Amino acid sequence: MKGSILASDNAAIAAGEWHPAGSSRSVEARLIERAGEIAAVPVGGEKPLAGAGLSWVEISGRVGSIPRRVTFPDGSIFETWDNDGVDRYLAMRGKGGAGLVHWLEQFRLRLIVIVLLAFVLGGAVYRWGVPLLVEVAIATTPPIVPQLMAKGTLEALDQTTFSPTKLPDDRRKDIADGFARIAAQSPRGAGAYTLNFRDGGLIGPNAFALPDGTLVITDQLVTMAGGDTEMVVGVLAHEIGHVELEHSLRQFYRAAGMTGLIMLIAGDVGSAVEDVLVQGGGLLALSYSRSAEAEADRRSVELMAKAGYDPTAIARFFALLEEKLGDKSNTNILSTHPGTPQRKKDIIDYSRIISGQSDPDLQ
C-alpha cells in the first residue's frame, strides 16, 4: 500500500479516499485496523479521520470491481477501488469475504452450470410454474368475482349493442328445452346456467358464455340455423364447456402471469427484447385459446351424446359457417380459432372415439 510504514499493531486494509459526512471534499487516506477498531487515517498522518468497531461500520457488498464504501457511525465514508484488500480483511475477520452471490457471479467455468440452470428452471416455470399459479389463483378466486365480472359485462353489452330478443316464444321455448337437457348433464347441474336471448345488433350471429354460467345467444345465430334446434343446442353445449373448464378466468390469469414475469426480467433483457417477448407471448396466448376452443368442442360432443342428441351437431354449425361466411381457411398460427374444416373433422373423429368406434386415423 504505497509503501507506507505502518506501526506493528496497525493492519493496513486498503488505500482510498475519505469524505466527511455529506461532503464531496475528499482526503487521500488509508483504511487500517488498529486496536480492534477500523479507522481511516490520512496519508502521511496518524490521527484517524474516523474510526469504529467493525460491527459499527457498514461495508457495501461487492459488485464486480466497482468501488467499496465503508460508512462510519459519524456518517463519514471511506471509498476504495481495492476490493481484494477489503475482501481479504473481511475473510480474515470471519465475515465471509466478498459473499456468496459474488462468488457465484465470477466469470469461471462453473457459470455454465448457472446458465443451464437458468434455462431449465425458466422452462420449468413456464411449463409448470405459471399453470400452477393459475390453478391456485382460480381455486382461491371467490365465486363472487366471476359473478360480478359477468354482471358488469352483460349490463355493458345490453346498454351499448344488444336489444331485447325478437324471436317468437315457441322458438325460444324449443331451444330452452334442449338447453335444459344438456345443462342437466353438466356436473354443475342445470341450475348453474342461465340462458339469455338477445338481438345481437352489430355483433351478429354469435353465442358466448360468461364465467359465472350466464350464456347469451343472439337472434341472428338462431335465424341462421333455420329450423335446426339440435345444432343450436350443440353450440350451447360448446359454451357450457367453456364455463365448466373456466376458460375465461384461466386465460385472464395466464396473460396476467406471463406479462408480470416478462416485466420482472425486463430490466435484465432490455426494452426491445421485452417488446419481442410480449409479442411472442401474445401469439402463445392465441394458440392457447385455440386449444381452449378444441376442448370446448369435445365437451360439446360429450354432452350432446349423453343427452341423446347427435354428438356431431356442432359440426353442422361449422359447415353452415363455411357456407355463409366462406371460411375455408386452414389452421393458421395467427388465428384465434382453429380453421373450421379442421374443427369439423376433429369433432367427427372425436364422436367416433367416444361412441366406441375405432380411431379413424388408425384404420
Add this chain to the structure above:
Amino acid sequence: MSFAESARPAGQAGGFHRIVFTGKASEYFGIWIVNVLLTIVTLGIYSAWAKVRRNRYFFGNTVLLGRSFEYHAKGLQILIGRLIVLGGFVVLNIIAALVPILVLLPTLVVLIALPWLVAKGLRFSARVTSYRNVRFDFVGGAGGAFKAFILGSLLAVITIGILTPLASRWVARYVGSNLRYGGKAFETDPKLGPLYKSWLLSFLIALVGLGIIALLVLMNLSLILPMIETPGLLTPEQQIPLIFSAVIGYIVLFATFGIAGLFYKAGVRNVTWSATTFDGQHQLMSDVSRTRYTWIAISNVIVTILTLGLMRPWAAVRMARYTWEHTGITFTGDVGELFNRIEAQGSAVGSEFMDFEGFDFGF
C-alpha cells in the same frame, strides 16, 4: 489496484472531461446470469435485488474525474414500492368490479396518479444516486410531469408526430431543470431549431416506411379488393402472396419506425445534454453519432435474440460504454476547489428510506 493509481489523479484542473465507462461484458455476465437465475427461482421476488446489483454495477463503472457514481437503493425498499403500486391497482380494480358504475375509476385514477408517480419515481432515482458522497435530488412536481409526459405525448400523437420536438423539449426542461446536486441546480433549455433538425430525418425515414407499405398494398390491390367485397372467394393458394406481403409490411413498419425512433433519440440526447449547465457555469455535452447509436442498438437486439439472451450483458455494456464515453462536462475554474465546496443539502439526505420508487423511470 492499478486502476486506482491511474484513475485518481486524472485532471484536477478545469476544462473538458469525458465520462469513462469501465464495465466489462465478462464481469457483468456473471452478475446478470445470477440475477436472472435467482429471479426465476424466487418467481420474480428477487428482481428488486437484481435491479440493485445491476444498477450498482453500471453506476459504479460510470467514472468522471476518476470517481464513480453510486446507486444506493435497497432491494427491500424497491420491493415494497412495487407492492404498494400493485396493491393500489388491485384494490382499484376490485372496487370497480364491485360497483359497476365505477368501471372507469381505475383508468381515471391511473391518469391522475401517473404524473405523481412519475415525479416520485424521478425523485427516487435522483436521491439514490450519488457522486463523490453527495446525493442528487429532484424537485419537479406532478403538474410539470403531467405537462411534459402526458400532455406532450398527447400533442405528439394527435399531430401525427409533428409536435414531437415540442414534447421532447418539455420533457428535457422538466427533467433537466428540476435536477439538483448538492443544492445546486442543473439548467436545461434545448432550442426547438436543433430538435426539429434531428426530427426531420426521422420523419423522412418513417415516411419511406409508410411509402413501402403503400406500395405493397397497391401491388396486391387486385387481390385485396375482391376479398373485401366477397370474403371467402380467394383460394388458399391466392392467399399466400397476400400473407407474405403482410409479413413483409409488418417487418418494414417495425424496422423503419424503430430506426426513426433511435435516430431521433440519439439526436435529442445530443441537443439536450449540450443545452444543459450545472450551477450556471459548467457545461454538459453529448456527441453520440446517430448512425453509430442506431447501429449499436439494432445489432444489440439481433445478437441478443440470436444467442437466446446470452449476449445481453455484452450488448448492455457495449451501449453503456458508447453513450457514456460520448458524454462530458466542461468545468469552469478549479475542479478541486469546486468539489471542496459541495455539501449535501437537507431534503435529499437519508429521506430515501421514506420514499418509494413509484413509477420506475430510467434517469
